[in-house]
Amino acid sequence: MTEALLKVENLSIAFKSRHGELTAVDNISFEMAPGEILGVVGESGAGKSLTGSALTGLLEKPGFIKSGQILFENRRIDNLPYEQMRRLRGLKIGAIFQDPLTSLNPLYTVGFHLVETIMTHLPMNQAKAKDHAIRLLTEVGIPAPEKRFEQYPHQFSGGMRQRVVIALAICANPKLIIADEPTTALDVSVQAQILRLLKTMSKEHGAAIMLITHDMGVIAETADRVSVMYAGRIAEIGPVASVIKNPQHPYTQGLMAAIPIIGHQAERLAQIDGAMPRLNAIPTGCSFNPRCPKVFERCYHDRPDLMTAQDSLAACWLHDKTR
């Protein structure tokens, strides 16, 4: 692996509440290489979005980084002052959110959004910024970009709006893009196009993408590596092919079994029984133990960290070599 673009080390994110602190992301560590697409998958509430917000410095109160650090291009960014982090956002680290319908301000033209973002980060005047904006619109596959430049968000379809959002995210050629469920709100037919576009943009601009989703199918098609999150921790992380074909963590195994197989629609999917625990009721030991089909004595007392499991890393005592 080349020099890492992003290093997340022992990151924990918590919320202050009346009942004390709730830890929503618990001691996670991972790295991303330049240009790599890392899928982050997990049930709703697993802590995916919080992880993404921490990377862009946009954690919302009452959430806060409790411990750990985030290194971007070998520089610590989790404790930067607001103004310095703001300069990084959009310039070095871009973000795309779930709902393209609401990501754009209805009162401004698409062109205004682009020009304002470009001029915030790049030394361009109005005219140059406009040229750049139209080039970007062309690049993300929007027909008649000159005309579209003048139009308002409501004149665009959902898929077209998400293309605009992608254009906005890549304005200044960021090295890392956090894409939080970028296709969840779109029609199935449009989803594939947007994913393909993201992948192309990643290649052409050399941008690494953290692709957050709860859809394993999206990961399979798009990502290089995948990190499976469960109850605020990484259950398993590794190359997409091996995680899909040969999952090492019992939770991942359950997830894979739950992917519908074409031709077997009628059969009941092999679901994992039970639900992810709430933040204030995470069991001691392995947090997956109430649902794990392979649970054994140790799982109730000790919490497993990531350990080597074939081509991946998995947080499961089954892979403890010292056992």
Added chain:
Amino acid sequence: MFAFVLRRIGQSLFVMLVVAIIAFSMFRFVGDPVHNMVGQQTSMEDREKLREALGLNDPFYVQFYKFIKNAVKGDFGVSYRHGRPASEIIAERLPATLELSLVAVLFALCVGIPMGVYTGIKKDSILSKFFLTTSLIGVSMPVFLIGILMIWIFAVELHWLPPFGRGDVVELGKYWSTGFLTISGLKALILPAITLGLFQMTLIMRLVRSEMLEVLRTDYIKFARARGLKNSAIYFGHALKNTLLPVITITGLQIGTIIAFAIITETVFNWPGMGQLFIQAINNVDIPIMAAYLMLVSLIFVIINLIVDALYFWVDPRLKTGNVVARST
């Protein structure tokens, strides 16, 4: 859109018609105009002649038609009290009221919007809490009490500002006397304008604040932050503009209220405007003045409403294309 404009104009005309009926009815049913015009000694016969001459025996619709015809020309008859055309007397008083109302509205907007933005952005700061608490006190006090307090503190105790009147005015042409061009005129405006606009100021502050809080939670603000925009661009470019629609509506509606409420402020500050004139007219049952005042104030209401509609189209591009979508949630 053309249909929309037509409909709004139609509605405006309808409102004016209703007010005209009310004003007209006052002539017919409140007091007896002939009684108001003649002396005690006039005989019944003479009165009947006068009645005939004034057209008061004509059928209702003929009289109403005449009333409308004259009203359009600005003719509401001669003031019972002053013996001069009512419209002339109103016109003399109009500048004082309009200037006072204008300054009150500007005060409400120029102080209310920044305070609303501030309390929306820094919602937990001590200053925000101070603003909100004091504004609550301001809202719950009656206008005349605020006015009297102002006079007591700033005129009587501190001697900073005059307690009543308009100060020196300058005649601009034939129809407009302005207090904007003299120091004493400007000084005289301060207390009554603040008194008159205080309620609207706090209203706008609270409105902008709650709209700001709502808008700052939207996805497009989150995305604007993610794009690395400066805070000033986020707050004033993106957030504030989205709070403007309700502010325009409320301001438009409140301008009417301010002009109407000028009656109280003008009485407290002995301000020589239409409101004071109207109160005197009520005391004297001076129907032509009352009718002219009512018609003029409702005309102002209607015109402001049309302007508000026009501003909507200007601010919100979704309306121009006729593709009105619900505000993003």
